[in-house]
Amino acid sequence: PTPPYLKWAESLHSLLDDQDGIHLFRTFLKQEDCADLLDFWFACSGFRKLEANECNEEKKLKLAKAIYKKYILDNNGIVSRQIKPATKSFIKDCVMKLHIDPAMFDQAQTEIQTMMEENTYPVFLKSDIYLEYT
Amino acid sequence: IDSEDDLLQECITSAMPKKK
Numbered sequence: 671p672t673p674p675y676l677k678w679a680e681s682l683h684s685l686l687d688d689q690d691g692i693h694l695f696r697t698f699l700k701q702e703d704c705a706d707l708l709d710f711w712f713a714c715s716g717f718r719k720l721e722a723n724e725c726n727e728e729k730k731l732k733l734a735k736a737i738y739k740k741y742i743l744d745n746n747g748i749v750s751r752q753i754k755p756a757t758k759s760f761i762k763d764c765v766m767k768l769h770i771d772p773a774m775f776d777q778a779q780t781e782i783q784t785m786m787e788e789n790t791y792p793v794f795l796k797s798d799i800y801l802e803y804t
Numbered sequence: 805i806d807s808e809d810d811l812l813q814e815c816i817t818s819a820m821p822k823k824k
Contacts, residue, residue, distance in 0.1 A: 687821055688821065692820060709816055712815075712816040716815035716816055716818045716819035717815060732811060733812070733815055
């Protein structure tokens with residue numbers, strides 16, 4: 671069978687579908703000071719999943735606010751800098767108007783994912799940390 | 805503040821794949 675670390679090189683999704691892959695990628699991102707990109711990506715997925723399990727509205731609102739505050743509000747943050755202004759305004763509007771939708775972070779997540787696919791992921795595959803692991 | 809961080813961490817963990 672194909673070893674997991676070779677699968678990680680197939681696509682970002684294969685990497686993010688494996689616990690060890692996530693761990694190694696996060697260690698790499700931490701070195702580059704951009705682990706928030708990955709945390710935000712998972713936070714968006716987790717937020718969307720909440721809708722499926724009959725979770726209370728208060729928790730959803732609290733979580734949406736927490737994600738907004740930690741990753742988007744500060745324009746100098748690594749995540750915030752990679753998200754388009756229109757996308758940020760959309761999320762801000764949702765939070766301010768208490769219009770909490772399971773898909774409210776989808777566009778922002780896509781933008782961060784594209785950035786990782788084009789930038790941090792290929793760099794990771796060439797990094798010492800990955801090569802040493804393999 | 806702590807509970808907000810906990811909530812966020814719980815959300816991040818919930819989205820990660822489980823050990824195979």
